[in-house]
Amino acid sequence: MRGGNGKVAYIDTEGTFRPDRIVPIAERFGMDPGAVLDNIIYARAYTYEHQFSLLLGLAAKMSEEPFRLLIIDSVIALFRVDFTGRGELAERQQKLAQMLSRIMKIAEEFNVAVYTTNQVIADPAGGVFVSDPKKPAGGHVLADAVTIRLMFRKGKGEQCVCKIFDAPNLPEAETVFQITPGGIDDAKD
Structure with missing residues (x-):
């Protein structure tokens, strides 16, 4: 692409x-x-x-x-x-x-x-x-x-969690998402 x-x-x-x-x-x-x-x-x-x-x-x-x-x-x-x-x-x-x-x-x-x-x-x-x-x-x-450190872990049910540990332009934060056959759904900050 x-x-x-x-x-x-x-x-x-x-x-x-x-x-x-x-x-x-x-x-x-x-x-x-x-x-x-x-x-x-x-x-x-x-x-x-x-x-x-x-x-x-x-x-x-x-x-x-x-x-x-x-x-x-x-x-x-x-x-x-x-x-x-x-x-x-x-x-x-x-x-x-x-x-x-x-x-x-x-x-x-x-x-x-x-x-x-x-x-x-x-x-x-x-x-x-x-x-x-x-x-x-x-x-x-x-x-x-x-430069950027992320940690992925299993969340509740089918959810995944991505945590930003270190990034020069982003604060430490987490987002919850779910991987489906169609891609990534329900991203939440």
Whole structure:
């Protein structure tokens, strides 16, 4: 629909990419699913080093073709697998910072929007008065590297809740919505 007028790169660290989900989305907007899928390049990463290597190769590809979006799902997953325990936390955060720096450089150099998903961890310091004591994995290194942080969670029944945690031009807020076969309905602030 001439939105970004370029390709999408999808780096999958958890094996959750589903091309069959793209088909009904494309059809909903009157687009050719095959053409949409042809504009998505996909790579599965298996270690944090492999993820970094994919980013380097992707930068070379971006210098040849116009890309407008880079999706990394999930940016922290492989770091949590490859580095375990408090003894490796400092090294993990250092390697994570290097990867985030590479991602920011790609975004700036190739004028690409970046969308990353993250995992959450239990926050025992959340206290008894917090109904959902979870916090984003990756700590301050990850939080400081992104511009906008959103958290999605299941609401009542079929509802979903999106909370803005951090955005330069928006206050912290929540909205409730429902995803239906026809799209997103009943957005409420």
